[in-house]
Amino acid sequence: MDEVLKIVNDIKAGQIRPMYFLMGEEPYYIDKLSDFIEQNVLSEEEKGFNQTVLYGRDVSVEDIISTCKRYPMMAERQVVIVKEAQDLSRTIDKIESYAENPMPTTVLVICYKYRTLDKRKKVTKQLEKNGLVYESKKLYENQIGEWIKRVLQGKNYAIEPKAAAMLVEFLGTDLSKINNELEKLQIIIPKGSTITAKHIEDNIGFSKDYNVFELRKAIGDKNQLKAYQIAQYFADNPKDNPMVVTTSMVFAFFVNLLQYHGIKEKDRNPKNVATVLKVSPYFLKDYDVALKNYPMRKVSAIVAKLRDIDVKSKGVGANALPNHDLLKEMLVEIFN
Structure with missing residues (x-):
């Protein structure tokens, strides 16, 4: 910049x-x-x-x-x-x-x-x-939050860390797409305001309670009730929550968790972990909890199972399985 x-x-x-x-x-x-x-x-x-x-x-x-x-x-x-x-x-x-x-x-x-x-x-x-x-080089995912903050500061806005994380989680690292959404928010939110997670939910259509990173947090916390509630919401709203996207993002979470397990104890400072995993520092607390709940051997087994479910979500060998069944299968494999 x-x-x-x-x-x-x-x-x-x-x-x-x-x-x-x-x-x-x-x-x-x-x-x-x-x-x-x-x-x-x-x-x-x-x-x-x-x-x-x-x-x-x-x-x-x-x-x-x-x-x-x-x-x-x-x-x-x-x-x-x-x-x-x-x-x-x-x-x-x-x-x-x-x-x-x-x-x-x-x-x-x-x-x-x-x-x-x-x-x-x-x-x-x-x-x-x-x-x-x-x-013009691609930014890593863990750099996008700071980029959003700087862009908004230049236009006299601030943004909550969770709101920035929601944008990154749902829009990825496409700066043009993120900027388009920020410009929409600037039309309806007065200058000098702080953009919140509720602004994102109300105006861009993301649910702050029922979204993929809340699902990943519930999984990381081993909160089975919350995870199954979100899965049911996804199954009831398949157009807004494509199974392919859900499985790929949960898969990415466990791949990162596997990498986290591989980082030596002496190197597990937040800045280094965020850099290695290429994630926003905002999400590190979720990974810290999941690291304790899922030993390395279990994470490896989950990654292998999620590969199979990802294939099924794309219709290979499981054309008749509805989203709800695939989501349930994914959670059963993770929590067992």
């Missing part, structure tokens, strides 16, 4: 590079930077003749170079944005000839999502020398 802010601040200060090669596994910041350049480098009057948006599936590298070599009309510069440039992955190296001597009156933005250039190649070195190469 700090690198993105620097790029944005440099552009605001008039320090505009002739080339921006935006690449990496996390598309969120690639889109944000591309959108910022598209909206802010040229005035509204200049954009009509001097801003061009191309798509990788529709053009060749030669087309891009040809467009970049045009002169701006009644403006200091033109902006050429190439979206979905990963579709040009087989020929992207041809941009090297342009990168060696880019047009000073053109700002070329290449959005190369889900891929990266080899940093040892000459094309990458030329792009770095005469422009800017930014790699």
